Amino acid sequence: MECLRVLVTGGAGFIGSHLVKVLLRAGHFVRVLDNFSTGSMDNIVDVARDVEIVVGDVRDYSVVEKCVRGVDVVIHLAALIDVAESIERPDLYFEVNVIGTHNIAKACRGVNVLIFASSSSVYGDPLKIPIPEDHLLSPRSPYAASKAAGEALIQAFSSIYGYRPIILRIFNVYGPKQSRAYAGVVIEFIRRVLRREPPIIYGDGEQTRDFIHISDVIDAIMKAMSIERARGVFNIGSGKAVTINQLAKLILKTLNREDLKPVYAPPRPGDIKHSIADITKSRKILGFEPKISLEEGIKTLISVIANS
Numbered sequence: 605m606e607c608l609r610v611l612v613t614g615g616a617g618f619i620g621s622h623l624v625k626v627l628l629r630a631g632h633f634v635r636v637l638d639n640f641s642t643g644s645m646d647n648i649v650d651v652a653r654d655v656e657i658v659v660g661d662v663r664d665y666s667v668v669e670k671c672v673r674g675v676d677v678v679i680h681l682a683a684l685i686d687v688a689e690s691i692e693r694p695d696l697y698f699e700v701n702v703i704g705t706h707n708i709a710k711a712c713r714g715v716n717v718l719i720f721a722s723s724s725s726v727y728g729d730p731l732k733i734p735i736p737e738d739h740l741l742s743p744r745s746p747y748a749a750s751k752a753a754g755e756a757l758i759q760a761f762s763s764i765y766g767y768r769p770i771i772l773r774i775f776n777v778y779g780p781k782q783s784r785a786y787a788g789v790v791i792e793f794i795r796r797v798l799r800r801e802p803p804i805i806y807g808d809g810e811q812t813r814d815f816i817h818i819s820d821v822i823d824a825i826m827k828a829m830s831i832e833r834a835r836g837v838f839n840i841g842s843g844k845a846v847t848i849n850q851l852a853k854l855i856l857k858t859l860n861r862e863d864l865k866p867v868y869a870p871p872r873p874g875d876i877k878h879s880i881a882d883i884t885k886s887r888k889i890l891g892f893e894p895k896i897s898l899e900e901g902i903k904t905l906i907s908v909i910a911n912s
């Protein structure tokens with residue numbers, strides 16, 4: 605594979621730090637732009653010497669413009685990602701996620717490819733399950749709305765400047781190094797059960813989610829980057845539905861703690877009921893095939909957490 609110059613915004617975060625390592629292993633030059641608000645240097649310390657790290661904010665256009673200069677590919681992951689927090693602090697989410705993405709989309713004039721980490725939350729409560737990419741968008745939180753706005757900005761600027769836009773609507777990712785925000789229900793349950801505390805389930809637990817292992821997400825990003833004919837929107841999920849009750853049961857069983865019964869709390873505003881990806885298009889165009897089952901992913905995650 606050709607050596608590309610890649611800018612990863614949010615490269616010190618959960619998805620970003622895994623991605624940076626895979627990009628380096630593939631022989632690419634990597635620059636990271638991150639303000640370390642939710643990300644951490646610990647996540648990338650082992651590769652810090654091989655990466656150009658810019659400590660800066662995507663809200664600052666002059667920084668963004670400098671970082672984009674001379675790169676072939678931009679992978680825009682930097683964002684605030686907590687649905688509940690976005691309801692409490694909508695202005696902040698607008699600034700970071702919408703203005704930040706506007707800055708990136710605008711600064712990418714000379715790049716070949718811009719990959720944007722969007723979210724399954726843009727679909728809101730779906731009318732159809734599994735959810736195809738052409739499903740109506742119906743965001744139910746400022747976070748989800750900020751992702752839908754980011755998508756529109758990237759579509760618009762890519763049509764003006766001619767770069768290849770890739771919008772990945774990512775479902776619920778889990779794996780090592782995940783931050784504590786909402787998306788981390790798998791890791792949160794594991795941590796609680798390891799501390800001998802029961803999982804806390806918001807709502808009746810019958811809501812479904814589509815959990816996708818971090819290594820499968822990274823694989824999708826790498827494929828989207830290198831497949832020239834890939835452009836537009838792609839769902840990145842496992843294509844499998846799991847209820848939160850089933851998830852809790854699986855984690856309790858794997859940890860041999862079935863005596864710990866889940867505790868139920870009121871549903872959280874902005875949460876959606878069902879979320880399952882239709883990955884037909886990603887399979888066909890990206891050759892994307894999720895490899896890690898939830899059972900396997902949970903087992904390896906438990907051993908990583910237990911040994912850390």
Ligand SMILES: NC(=O)c1ccc[n+]([C@@H]2O[C@H](COP(=O)([O-])OP(=O)(O)OC[C@H]3O[C@@H](n4cnc5c(N)ncnc54)[C@H](O)[C@@H]3O)[C@@H](O)[C@H]2O)c1
Pocket residue numbers: 613614615616617618619620637638639640641642643644660661662663680681682683684685700704721722723724773774775776777778782783787
């Ligand atoms: N984790 C998931 O389940 C999931 C699902 C769907 C979409 N996504 C999207 O994937 C992307 C990465 O998510 P993640 O789980 O790795 O989150 P994360 O919080 O671990 O990483 C986000 C990174 O962005 C950085 N950042 C935040 N604000 C910034 C700013 N103003 N300027 C520069 N850097 C800033 C943070 O410091 C952090 O390193 C996000 O865009 C998120 O919306 C994640």
